[in-house]
Amino acid sequence: MRILVIEDDKNISRQVATILGKAGYAVDISHDGEDGQYLGESESYDAVILDLGLPMRDGLSVLRNWRQQGLTMPVLILTARSTWRDTVAGLRGGADDYLSKPFELEELVARIEALIRRSSGLANPIIKCGKVELDTSNGQVILSGEVRELTALEYRTLSYMMHHQGTIISKTELTEHIYDQDFDLDSNVIEVLINRLRKKLYPELVKTRRGLGYILDCGDVS
Ligand code: CA
Numbered sequence: 001m002r003i004l005v006i007e008d009d010k011n012i013s014r015q016v017a018t019i020l021g022k023a024g025y026a027v028d029i030s031h032d033g034e035d036g037q038y039l040g041e042s043e044s045y046d047a048v049i050l051d052l053g054l055p056m057r058d059g060l061s062v063l064r065n066w067r068q069q070g071l072t073m074p075v076l077i078l079t080a081r082s083t084w085r086d087t088v089a090g091l092r093g094g095a096d097d098y099l100s101k102p103f104e105l106e107e108l109v110a111r112i113e114a115l116i117r118r119s120s121g122l123a124n125p126i127i128k129c130g131k132v133e134l135d136t137s138n139g140q141v142i143l144s145g146e147v148r149e150l151t152a153l154e155y156r157t158l159s160y161m162m163h164h165q166g167t168i169i170s171k172t173e174l175t176e177h178i179y180d181q182d183f184d185l186d187s188n189v190i191e192v193l194i195n196r197l198r199k200k201l202y203p204e205l206v207k208t209r210r211g212l213g214y215i216l217d218c219g220d221v222s
Contacts, residue, residue, distance in 0.1 A: 001025050001026070001163070001177060002026040002028070002043075002045055002046055004029075004043070005017055005029045005049045006031075006051055006054065006059065007049065007078065008051060008053075008054050008055055013029045013031065014029075016105065016108065017029055019106075020109065023113075024139045024152065024156060024159060025112075025156070026178055026179055028043065028180050028181045031055070032056040033055065033062050034056035036054070040066055040073070041071065044176040045073050046073065046074075046160075046163075047073060047115050048073055048075045049078050050076065051078055053079065060090065063090075063094050064093050064094060067093070072119075074116065075095050076095065076098070076112060077090040077097070077098045078099050078100075078101065078108065079101060080101045086098075096118075110137075116136075116163065117136060120163040125137045127162045127165075128218070129165055129205070131144050132162075134158060134162045139155065141201075148201065149200075150200060151196075153178060153189075154193055154197055156178035157178050157190075161174075161214070162216065165216050168209050168212050168213050168215045169213050171214075173213070174213070194206050194208075204217055
């Protein structure tokens with residue numbers, strides 16, 4: 001899962017990126033409204049954290065632009081503007097959630113988890129597939145009752161696939177959602193990651209669809 005943070009306060013953006021990284025997300029940071037809007041249009045994000053008071057372009061106008069273009073990624077507004085009128089304007093501008101500063105980092109992460117869950121049509125924070133359970137509240141992966149240790153990239157890959165069960169996911173799509181902008185892209189890495197997941201969990205969990213990509217097989221857990 002990959003998140004865009006648009007925030008001009010570098011102290012806040014660094015803290016937010018650090019805690020999101022620890023929670024298992026790939027994170028891109030933008031410090032102004034123009035660059036942030038462009039990233040939202042050109043890259044694939046599973047959620048966006050958007051400040052309102054931004055250089056170059058106001059956050060609310062960034063959000064309205066995205067929504068007018070039909071972009072549907074969940075957006076959480078994180079701002080010092082904290083009156084009920086601001087909140088209403090943000091939500092009616094197309095935001096999915098609103099958090100005012102000062103805020104607790106853990107609350108922000110929990111809200112992002114919930115937004116991503118809902119946008120994948122899931123309600124339970126524990127996502128199940130076959131013999132595997134992924135607890136999005138603490139990043140634990142459990143196989144038949146036992147905790148399995150995954151690397152950050154393995155976790156992101158599994159988490160993205162668990163959130164998109166029943167759909168074939170191409171290598172390109174996976175690449176876009178598990179790496180941040182600065183990562184050197186190499187699609188061979190995806191094959192390696194998938195094979196490591198099969199080894200650490202079980203081989204039948206991830207099916208290959210030749211020429212198309214991968215799909216989780218959640219059936220037949222016996
Ligand atoms: Ca600001």
